[in-house]
Amino acid sequence: MERGDLIAGRYRLEAEVGPGGTGDVWRATEQGSNATVELRRVRLPQAAPAERERARERLRAEAGIASLLDHPNIAPVHGLVEHDGESWLVTRYVAAPNMAELTAAGPMSPHRAAAIGAQAAGALAFAHSPALGIVHRAVAPRNVLVGGGDRVTLTGFGSGGPASPGVEAYVAPEVANGLEPGPQADVFSLGATLYAVVEGRPPWGDGDAGQTRTAAMRGVVDPPRRAGALGPVLARMLESRPRERPTAAEAAQLLAEVARSSPGEARGEGAGGRRWLWVAVAAVAAVVVVAAGLVVWPRLGPATLVASGPAPTLGEPATADPCSLLRPEPFERFGKPILETDGGGFERCDVYIESGPDRSVARLQLAAASEAPPEGVPEERDGLVVVRGAPVNGECRRTLRLSDGNDVRISGQLLLGAAPDPCAVADVATDAALAVLVRGPVPRRPAPFDSRSLAMVDACGLLDRAAVAKVPGLETVDADPGYAGWYCDWENVATGASIVVTYDRDEGIKPEAGPRIKIAGRDAAARPDDDRAGCDVTILHRPYTEPGGKPGDELLLVKVDHPAPLPDPCAQAVAIAKVAVDHLPAAP
Template structure:
């Protein structure tokens, strides 16, 4: 049948459930893998999550969320029958889980009291999705056909040899709830399993004595004819009307739902912004508009997820690696003597595997977004040339045509050290990280198969805006769907001949020029994605110079105090990035982007040091003048 271990994930410091099953042939292994994949894509507060599947030849491992709980079968055995209200609360939650599963095209096939877990707080979770049909089901055979499932809860059509379907899951849920309140199968009591099968074939359903308000919904769920039964969503409505979950459970499930939605990728998910004032502003002047938050300076760090399950109930000789460790790489691309790193450095697309970032300079963030897939949140429009070069946005508009929400994708060379993780899940070879909601912003991270990162951000821009977590989840699902088919899509065209995108920011200041800020070392260099940003720091980390290429509608007084830098009107602002900092923004060229919007390509230079603001801004302006001259040497005239 299988062995279940309680294990410890050392990296993420959490308990997990590890199921071990010994399979007899490759076909069984392939079948189990497919079903594990189905279970892994079902993210719902009432479904036990599947994190990973590991095939070690003769042995397969399934790594699942550990839920401290008792099964519904245990509860009835230890405490006796449930009240209709208790059973109804559980039924509502499991019906919601089935509705999610059926929407994703997954039939559970083994809904029984043993597979319904209930926590001390009364939250119900459905487990063994899909996997139960391959490994842990009771299989009853007759001379002419075989039946999968536990006969006490088996739908009549399954007893007749028909395949499992959505309506058979609904019947099994009704049978499980019947058993919980009546302390017996809806087929009564029998000494032999074949007797239950015979009664199922006949459509014999026992009368209810203790169901009370559940009698009507259970009668509907236990209809012998599948076409007369409600679907899972209809079952949820009937059960909720009769015996809804108590308020504390409804509140808990509502909170969990923000971080556990996972839609089918077929239905179509960056680092914190360093340019907060360049964030797209909504067109209306509502007083509830989000004010740009002050950015937090964050160093890029590699983030490796490595987790080894340690057996709590006994010894396992083989180590179980839940996630593969990755190492970060500096892949800014080779530059020529002029500091230009064009698309000629790209690796052949054929060498990039599914789920990989591939060559940074040709990776297209807009290829990971689809405005149409977000249309349920309002009118949508792709905004391909705003913010960092490794970024793409979809603007969401209200009925008046005003921008009231934003969804963006950012590409990263390295993985962040997240300290606000809500959950992680594995989808194929990708790790999806769900971060805690921060006010009107929700972030997700998709970790690519080649050790890089895609950050998805949902933002509310006005009081009445779509849920940012729902938007981030929907966009993340699309990202995962795209990466399931191949690497990050490539850009369709090369940058303009005078575009900053052709340059390497790390070539714009050399060791001599960096002496303008004593202590900053040329060797202490950190290259960003595509070499489109770069920073140099002192050994103690207290002093830093950063250059970043970006794009915006325009530059004006909202971006700081005007200043002439090497003949170019620029803008400086103190303490915007953080205390003891000064940022100078300088336009480079203006162009019409792919959707017809006028866009300004610019670069910003920020200096960080414990010095007075005026002195710091003078230093930042001097650095910017040097960078402007070096850019002019490397690019044709604008």
């Protein structure tokens, strides 16, 4: 887009006013009326044509609802127009800098930020009122305009939500984890905006898009250092659990208390600023009266704010006990439950359920959270985001996203027969885990690992650069560690070459692991892939006795995949596995 272009045959672009030269926000003149408006390009998600059209329809509906907003602190929405297959939101143009521009030269004082925030929160409270039920979805510094006398105008309603440019660093954790933004997400984003203008950086840091997304999914905000009396209010607005945040109306009251109780030292806190602060508070009061008949607010100052309970976290990964989240008793409704504490990896716990000819399993696994939300329908439960996947081939999955960047992954799976419903099994396991998580961090293991255990060995440290470079395409690839150091992979996505090192617990080496061999004096097996481009190597590390007295074995697994088939793919895999074995503790 360039100056002078005519959008939808009606709006002449005059000057770009958006940040960073993206061409997304322009000042324009409406032909005929000569009215000055703001045009905001709304970028739809990259998706199949049918999905994009559904997104376009949702956008039209949102813009239509946003056009009902009539508030002194909200830029009126005139409508949505289409031009060359793109959607443009038309709003009243406000000649005022946004909060990002105001703080480009340095942070804002907490007093001024509180007064500005009270007005913005009042506007959100009006939009959130039962009569309207409108969620902004994209509150960020660029959408908070501050004019003369620090009069605030909130813009961006109906502009497409968290995917809008410049908004990602201010999204609420539940939104980053896949939930639809609700009113409490707006409160978080306003708190994040105020945090940014006072602290000099957004709450999710100044990293790239991937780092920002990961931090937002974790939901852990560093305490503000410059916020002073505003700090306790920000702490409540930035609570990772939506239900623990104040409403927009409550936030407006709390912010107003901070502004009124602080000395008017900061620039812009003169009579004009205080006047618009009272306009915001009056508007919030009007909303509350309309919505509830009559509400009397207690005079809550920052000193009276009460901290909420601990957010659900994993704590130290290596000592977190997965079996503390999966008790067998709740599964008795389905049959005879049997707790398996030492099946598979160290991060896993299973409950097997036997009922006549039917057999199923509830499996719980601790893991580092992936950057992208898992597939399924997300919902908020007891302060966590729970993602419920659809059943696939007799298996049903649930994911609980914790506030410290980790997941609890749960599945219900049919092994034999047709009952019980695997999703019912997964839901029972999910409820059992939630009952523990809401009380605080995951409990610790009842006893430390044996010093000879693979659990004490960093998987990434078992292979050096020379060993990894034996596979073409991995010469310069760095290790990617997994949960608690019990998993490591080196992968070249472009060529398909990879090495994976991980640990397992079982009763010896199974026949399906391949022909038996010896590697550095240890029992082992190697099995080539059907396409002859890869090989799985299993090595017996040590026998041990499980807590219930049953014998078990710790196994080292090394999987090597080459870019192309080889006559003997296991020859090189075994050579790489020998390097790993040489770095293991001495065999018992």
